[in-house]
Amino acid sequence: MAAPFARKTLTREAIVVGCGVSGLSCAIRLAEAGFATRIVARERTPHTTSDIAAAVWYPFRCGTADRGLSWSRRTFRVLRELAHDPTSGVTLVEGIDLLAEGDAGTPWWKDAVERFRAADRAEIPDASPAAWVFEAPVVAMPMYMKWLEAKAASLGIVVEARAVTSLDALFLEASVVVNCTGLGARELTGDTSLVPIRGQVVRVAPGHVRRFVQAGAGADLAYVIPRPDCTVLGGTQDVGAWDTAVDPATADAIRARCIALEPDLAAAKVLSHAVGLRPGRPEVCLESARRPGGVLVHNYGHGGGGVTLSWGCAEEVARHAAAAIPQG
Secondary structure, eight states: OOOOOOSSOOEEEEEEEOSSHHHHHHHHHHHHOOEEEEEEOOOOOTHHHSOOOOOOSOOOOOOOOHHHHHHHHHHHHHHHHHTTTTSEEEEEEEEEHHHHHOOOOOTGGGGGGGGEOOGGGGGSSSSSEEEEEEEEEEEEEHHHHHHHHHHHHHHTEEEOOOOOOOOOGGGGGEEEEEEGGGHHHHHHHTTTHHHHHEEEEEEOOSSOSSSSEEEEOGGGGEEEEEEEEEEEEEEEEEETOOOOOOOOOHHHHHHHHHHHHGGGGGGGOEEEEEEEEEESSSSSSSEEEETTTTTEEEEEOOTOHHHHHHHHHHHHHHHHHHHHOOOO
């Protein structure tokens, strides 16, 4: 008996499930590779997890380094080029990664960036023994998400607002299905290794700091990310926490940690608060599998590195699709 979702002929049609930064990037690269592409998603900007992202290029809680280096390097280069487009929301900013006692060696992502050095002692707060200084793309997500949607529209990509309960059912509509559902993939695929990593941030008025700062981990995590629209103060990394309500005590603690790093932030007016659930996994799931009627490509579990890995992962997704269904 034929499989319930079998198609007789594979076509170069693709459906991307999810309209966050990963879904939009994948849809764009698939369309550029010659696939007739559309997106189906329950939510789109400004209501996605991606809209809450801080966001600076920095591989954070996104799994192992083996494939992560190539993905993050490629994304760095794409974002660097987008920084020339004032409508993209991408700027290049110098920042500092403060090390804790016991940290050793250069980070695995060092070769992905272009300007990297050990910090001078005068640049480092007294509480940190050492630090790295590097330049990286900072992304104003509300602006960038609109840019991505406009780019997708220019390629003929349509976004359909609907919930998806079965990936296999989509093979009645297209021969390539790409799963970019983030934390939603836990229920959609039954992947119990995928867990939320709760992140809370405070947005304050811009103009009080010029560099981004990354420091600490766990309860001591602190980051300061200056954008044209605001400066984002973070944060938290509560593994397994599903609560998306803003906690005032946590917000106060975030501000205190960030002001300790950059005292000028004490005068910054608080603009808003936000909570997002990062899709955490031991490593990113980027793999493809043949299904009756086509090929399914998974691309989820990016942790706190969704923006940082987005274009590298999207280009690998497009390669999987093109290998499965070559251009005729």
